[in-house]
Amino acid sequence: MKKRIAMLLAAAMVVSSMATAVSAEEAAGDVTLPREETLYFAGQQWGAVNSWNPIGTNQNNSMAIAAGAGWRELMFETLYMWNVMDGQLYGLLANDDYAWNDDMTALTFTLKDAAKWSDGTDITAADVIRTFDIGVEIANGTGSSYGPYIESVEGEGKTVTINAKLNDAGDPVNPLKILDFLELTPIAQAAWIDTVYERCGGDATAILNDAGDDVVWSGPYTKYFADDQKVVLVRDDNYWGQDASMWGKLPVPKYIAHTIYADNAAGEVALKAGEVDVCQQFIGNVQNLWLEDGLPISTYYEEAPYGVCLTMPTAWFNMNIPVIAENTALRKAIAIAVDYDSIIANAMTGQSPSFADVPRSLMNPTDGEQALYDHDAVADLQWTGNDVEGAKALLDEAGLMDSDGDGWREYNGEKISLNAVCPNGWSDWQASMELVAAAGQAIGVEITTLYPEADSYNAVFTDPDQTEYAIYMWSPDASTPSNPWTRVNQFMGKDYVGVTNNWSGNWGQYVNDEADALIKQIPLTTDEEELKNLYTELTKIYLTEVPSFSLMYRPSVFHAVNESVWTNFPAGDDGRNIPPADCTDGYGVAALYDLELVG
């Protein structure tokens, strides 16, 4: 009897293992993609996708629900596409002609007649209205980003009007933010939102966490396969955009695939091997890939900085720590002692203009933003770094001396000991923090580096009351219609002080009422001279008070392409005005319609 049971058990095991083997094979068979029809990405998706819900939160879905140099337009589309190269909004779901009323309290536009959802229904004003309203109701990204600036969205049929929130004086709070809404908010279908709403019984948390498997989309791609190994989107051949009023054709690659790599090095190896076509990763000495290795890899520009730098990764001083908050001299001394040329040469391997080329301010290096402040007025305040003697003099003057002879300076009798923190494995940031620490050593301020895992880093640096990290890195906003205002607000605005789970800005909790008042004036200022004055004043405050200091300039997305399979990617001199936005972000998505197979 026992024997028989054992036999049975063994047989059952064999059968079940065969069954699993078969199903595993089937699953693998599903995602064998023809190379000639697939565009492979790297550097966007790290880890498995959580959800496909465009009105939710924490999706970890970088190919479908994310923004880089503009919204990623593959599956969910915005009203307008942002082009970082010319600072223009290009119509996507909406027609090109948006118009403000005279006092900029309302903005009106029309939706494209051809614009349709994947289920064939028209995209109408009701969808835009519902997308905004649900955002405010459940406080998702859209709601919290634009709720404070938009009073209401209304309209009928294909015509939509966005009404600005007004302040006490009757002026719109911030018209710039409304333009951001146009290019950064993915529009979701009203009917689908209702379905989710019902399914979740109107519970905000449930809606935010809904997996959205039944989602209705408007973009040229939709979900095809996703697990912890890769994410694949497939082209929707019924995409409305093939109408002559939009692209007039379908995007070229049938599949968009993103293998989930363990780290940058793995993605880089895959790019070199031609397994990745478009790589959104920082690659040190990227020029060696073609100069030395002779690989068919190129970047947007042939020469350094190879890409378009739109943001400045910044070291934030934690104002919760008394020695930092009480000593402007200490902040400035550290900032001027740092060797930025080394950071740019080491951490960015030259893929950034230097602070001598583009003097530090609140602006990114694009011509448009650089023209917004008076360079001569702040020239005395700007620094290019590596000024150890100047830093020492500043500290001596402020009375921060080394009185006990141990080589480190003290404040109120206690050794000044700070840490410089960024997430582990972010090698370029880690190198920067090493150089900040080295600067500290040079001027007698103990700075040690600390590299926690990204999860714990995120939890700490977004906490407004933390005192664990003294100097830590994060990047302010790159390029949107509301910049540089948004970035300036992130550097010195009071809006974000004390906000819990603060992903929005002012991570150092710096408070300056004068600066805040100036920042509040900017959105309502249309006179260019006046605007320039305001930005110049703010730059002066920023460079004097040093609540944070930028370490380098950096693209918001990297864009290196391997032309083993696909070619005709956008490039700086091709006259097509397509930004280096990974063929996915904002107007960068236009690149997908022009791709060609090699040979």
Place this chain on the structure above:
Amino acid sequence: MKNTLRQVFHSSKFVGGFVIFVAILLTLIIYPLINPGNPLQQIGVGTFAKPGTYVSLYDATKAPTETLRLPDAGDKRLASSLTEEDKVAMVEWFTAVEADISDLDTNDTDKMLEMWEQYYDPSVKPKGMIRAKINYFKRLDAALQELKSGDTIIIAEEGEDGALVESKKILDTDYVNTKSVANVKSLPLGTDNFGRDVLKELVSATGTSIRIGLIAGIVATLIGLTLGLLAGYVGGFLDDFIMFITNIFTVIPGFVLLILISYSIGQEQRGAAVVAVVIGFTSWTWTCRSVRSQVISLRNRDHVNLSKLSGHSLLRIVLTDILPYIASYVVMAFILQVSSGILSEAQLSLLGLGPKTTEVPTLGLMMNWAMLYSAHTNGSWWAYFPVILTITLISFSLNLMNTGLDQVFNPTLRD
């Protein structure tokens, strides 16, 4: 004692290991005297300068020149700017623009250049040619233009009115003696990702790593020895208890424990010494077990019993009657502990759990940074390979010494 040492130094294996180890130690002492300075100083701006000798171009243009007419200078110059691959690529371009290449001889450089002049046009984009290739031809064209530009390079300085004033002409037959150039820097192993001199850093890191190994070895051996002696000699409940603890530590993989402890004490607390102690704390178990088993076999020997009968204290018996008999074994175990301590540090640092990075270089940290900067994928072998070689040499020499000692002291292996 003298006899023992003589025996030990008769073992060729021990001597081999010893010589390598002493050579490494001597390098650690002597090299910093030749090349003093902070090993963490960033001399290079930029990453991974190749190994070699760097001559200051600035000084070289000011140094006195000699004229040398070397017969193959022109060919070498040509070869360095126009490789065979470039010639193949030129032909590829000619084909792409449908030039007549029926009677083209690729060895006839002048003819090739002439044709290039005739057919290359940067504004033409041959159909189907990828951008990387188009960029390549642009660079090739620039290199070829330089080749044609003549035999003279003119150095000009900015005059008072901002205009350039010619200050010197450099001919293709001008040579400078490296001795007369004020600044020549030899970087036998190039620079690392931070622009540090790899050789200098390597020497300093080896010192740190050996220190870490020594501390780890001492800690592990002390713990293992003490517990082993106690457990073996006292026996009874204490033996059970110590073995219980030891078994627990044996069952949990040491390296996992090491990772967990390193992670939990946090990077801020992790100096080199702390890491060394942590390594020591997680690697004492097998020393403890083998010391215990040897002590058990010793504790009923006659001389031990005699000592007991004479009323000697536990400490005295252990130290004078037992320890000397296992001393040779303990020394061998210690050597292996040092070796594995160095390896553990390297492994930990490679995972980013090593000592905090701004203070001292260690072998593991050098590899960690090389890996973070993809030295292994971008061909910068000098940033990690010498480190691996050094680790290998150290542990090889230590293991060789251990094997030599084993042959001398282990009765079963003795000739």
